[in-house]
Amino acid sequence: MHSYGGKVGTPAVQGLSKAARTSNGLPGGIVHLVFLTAAITPEGLSADEFGSIGLPPIRETAEGATELIDPTKYFYHDLPTDQQKYWASKLRPFKGSRIDKGGYAGYLHVPSTYLVCENDRVVQVELQRKIIKAAVQAGA
Numbered sequence: 781m782h783s784y785g786g787k788v789g790t791p792a793v794q795g796l797s798k799a800a801r802t803s804n805g806l807p808g809g810i811v812h813l814v815f816l817t818a819a820i821t822p823e824g825l826s827a828d829e830f831g832s833i834g835l836p837p838i839r840e841t842a843e844g845a846t847e848l849i850d851p852t853k854y855f856y857h858d859l860p861t862d863q864q865k866y867w868a869s870k871l872r873p874f875k876g877s878r879i880d881k882g883g884y885a886g887y888l889h890v891p892s893t894y895l896v897c898e899n900d901r902v903v904q905v906e907l908q909r910k911i912i913k914a915a916v917q918a919g920a
Contacts, residue, residue: 783903786818787827797890819838819895821882821913828878830914835902838878845873849855854901872888888919 781789792812795801798809821830837849847856851871856864886892894915896908903911 793886794884813892815894847873
């Protein structure tokens with residue numbers, strides 16, 4: 781799960797672990813979760829309540845969705861300027877993200893690995909380390 785995928789992917793594993801499926805007489809199941817610079821918040825907290833260090837500024841649209849202010853500062857920074865602008869023009873506002881509360885913490889029920897990426901400009905290293913620390917403390 782990458783970036784916002786961690787926020788929605790973590791609760792999506794509920795009931796789908798190998799242990800949960802085996803206990804229900806079902807085959808298969810998730811045996812490991814991998815997070816790649818994932819934005820995860822503890823159960824019941826939004827990103828803003830968690831204190832998400834360094835997240836880029838967002839604005840709310842008239843439709844109640846959110847969008848990044850100046851996404852070229854945060855996305856596609858390894859591309860030429862013309863390509864940054866082109867791909868940023870393809871982004872669309874979406875509902876959710878920082879205002880949604882964290883749901884089921886799948887990482888507490890399925891073995892997990894979190895890969896820290898040093899060059900991510902949205903979920904910066906300091907925030908990634910805070911996420912890992914919170915997850916470890918929750919599992920203690």
